Amino acid sequence: MGNKSGNVHARTDGPLSDDRAERMLRDPVGYFAAERERARGDVEAEMAREDIPAAGAPTTVSRTHHSPVVRNPLKVKQRGTRMFRRGGRGSVSVEDRRGVDAAAAAARVWSMLARKLAIGACIGSAEDLVRAAERLVGEAGWGPLFEGAVSDRLDPCARAVRLFGPLGSGKTTCARRIVRQAVAEGRHVTIFYSGVGPDEYVFDDVSAMSLRVVDAEVFRTPVHGRSEERQRRLEAIWGAFSVGGPETVVLDAWLPVNDLRDLSTRLHRALSQRADTTLVVLVSHPDELEDVGTAMVFDTELVLPGDQHVDRNAIHRALKRLSSDDLTYERLVTRALGGGIAESRAEEQIINWFTPFSTEERVLAQKRTRVVEPPLRTVADGIGDRRLRYGLIKGPKGLLAEFSITADQPTTPAWLST
Numbered sequence: 423m424g425n426k427s428g429n430v431h432a433r434t435d436g437p438l439s440d441d442r443a444e445r446m447l448r449d450p451v452g453y454f455a456a457e458r459e460r461a462r463g464d465v466e467a468e469m470a471r472e473d474i475p476a477a478g479a480p481t482t483v484s485r486t487h488h489s490p491v492v493r494n495p496l497k498v499k500q501r502g503t504r505m506f507r508r509g510g511r512g513s514v515s516v517e518d519r520r521g522v523d524a525a526a527a528a529a530r531v532w533s534m535l536a537r538k539l540a541i542g543a544c545i546g547s548a549e550d551l552v553r554a555a556e557r558l559v560g561e562a563g564w565g566p567l568f569e570g571a572v573s574d575r576l577d578p579c580a581r582a583v584r585l586f587g588p589l590g591s592g593k594t595t596c597a598r599r600i601v602r603q604a605v606a607e608g609r610h611v612t613i614f615y616s617g618v619g620p621d622e623y624v625f626d627d628v629s630a631m632s633l634r635v636v637d638a639e640v641f642r643t644p645v646h647g648r649s650e651e652r653q654r655r656l657e658a659i660w661g662a663f664s665v666g667g668p669e670t671v672v673l674d675a676w677l678p679v680n681d682l683r684d685l686s687t688r689l690h691r692a693l694s695q696r697a698d699t700t701l702v703v704l705v706s707h708p709d710e711l712e713d714v715g716t717a718m719v720f721d722t723e724l725v726l727p728g729d730q731h732v733d734r735n736a737i738h739r740a741l742k743r744l745s746s747d748d749l750t751y752e753r754l755v756t757r758a759l760g761g762g763i764a765e766s767r768a769e770e771q772i773i774n775w776f777t778p779f780s781t782e783e784r785v786l787a788q789k790r791t792r793v794v795e796p797p798l799r800t801v802a803d804g805i806g807d808r809r810l811r812y813g814l815i816k817g818p819k820g821l822l823a824e825f826s827i828t829a830d831q832p833t834t835p836a837w838l839s840t
Contacts, residue, residue, distance in 0.1 A: 458525065458559070461532030465539060465552065527785040528559035534775050546768055550748045554768035557749075558786050564793060567753050572799075573815060573823040575603050576700065576722065580818055582690055583702040583722040584711065586740045591728030592803065592810040593704045594622055596827045597672050600702060601625075604670040605632045609698075612663075614638040614685065616675040623674075638675035641685045656688055663692035663699075674704045683711060690718045708739040721818040724825060727758040727798065727811050734759060744816045753795050754814055754822070761797035765790065801828050 535555055538544045544551055556562035576583060587593045594617065604611050605628055613623050616638035623635050640655055663669065671689055675682065686703050693699040703720075705711060711718070723743045741754045749766040756764040769790050776783040800809040813825035 457529035458532055461529055461536055464536035465532055523781050523785050524560070527782045530776070530782050531555050531559055531772060531786070535772070538775070545771055546748065550768040551772065553747065553749070554766050554772055557766070557791050558769055558772060558789050560789065564749060564791060567750070567795070568823050569821055570823065572812070572826050574826040576600060577817040577819070580700055580722040582718065582720045583700065583724060584720040585702055585704045585724045585726070586708060587706065587726030588728045588733060588736060589706060591726040592827045593726060594674060595803065595810065596726060596813065597674055597702065597704060598623065599827065600670070601633070601672060609668040609670050610666070611670045611672065612636060613672045614675050616677065638673070638677060638685070641675070642677055642681055656684060659688045660692045663689060664695045666696065668698040669693065669696070670700045670702070672702045679710055686711060687718050708736050722815065724813050724815045725758070726813040726827065741814065744814060744822060749791060753793055756795040757798050758814060761795055764793045764795050798824065
């Protein structure tokens with residue numbers, strides 16, 4: 423719709439009453455700001471009807487799972503105070519015209535989103551779409567992906583850690599460093615290991631009183647069926663780990679999925695009875711331990727992407743555990759796979775709701791979030807020219823960080839360094 427001079431064009435949801443038409447001509451930006459608020463209310467009402475927390479509510483926007491949000495609640499109101507001059511052709515400036523287009527597009531976005539939610543015609547979560555709409559209409563922005571410096575150790579509060587990485591990504595190198603750090607902190611370490619190299623967890627400078635390596639092959643179900651010895655060892659885990667002092671247990675075992683699940687859940691159950699314990703489970707496939715359910719909850723997820731030529735689908739699935747927000751997830755994937763431009767699929771979905779080359783589509787396409795993410799850092803692994811990528815970690819507090827996997831250094835126990 424436009425005024426008589428053709429200077430203001432905006433689509434509406436239906437015919438305008440004389441009063442609405444007069445208000446739009448008198449103050450187009452203010453009019454569309456009010457329409458935006460009305461449509462935004464429809465979205466929140468629809469989410470409440472579906473028992474979905476409104477993503478715009480301060481209590482639901484968390485830096486734990488989403489890209490940091492920068493809000494400017496006064497932005498629309500400030501624009502809405504601008505008054506338009508009525509008159510002949512050319513009486514509306516280019517800046518004012520852009521303001522009208524942006525305000526009209528914002529109102530249409532919220533109106534369209536409310537309609538799509540009402541009929542269930544959306545792909546993905548409602549929370550992702552609301553956050554995407556906020557970014558597209560200028561109500562929210564994005565901030566740094568990580569807070570603070572690169573992390574080089576587990577959070578002291580970590581109780582259950584899933585360390586995922588494809589073959590050759592540096593899982594054992596990372597686990598060795600975790601072991602050394604635990605010993606340096608005065609903790610006892612037990613390693614369940616069934617790898618190829620028997621000396622992977624041999625440390626010349628670590629006392630046998632601080633470290634114990636257990637052959638994990640005894641927990642493998644034999645081909646012929648149930649093993650009494652295996653069952654006896656599984657049952658003995660409770661007595662061995664349900665009491666004691668600070669303990670770190672590392673499970674680096676090539677076991678069938680069912681055996682790995684049984685061993686992991688028993689260790690987790692026993693260690694949960696104690697304070698100051700940490701269980702670290704190494705997995706090479708993102709689906710391993712996926713079905714443990716409530717029996718075992720990992721409060722820390724550590725992903726080592728490895729070489730950029732590995733199975734990308736596996737990396738994608740693993741990174742899903744680090745964030746439920748679509749923009750944050752795309753940024754993590756972009757970093758893990760060598761850097762580039764990260765874009766929100768939820769924003770793309772909203773833009774595609776509008777007619778190609780329409781005013782709304784043009785305005786929203788210009789406002790679409792595009793984040794340039796650098797690649798993860800790398801470190802030489804000592805084998806030829808091969809380099810390992812740093813990891814990505816989400817700790818117990820939900821914060822994301824880049825995780826250093828530099829080669830482990832000889833350990834000095836805390837009691838010797840004082």
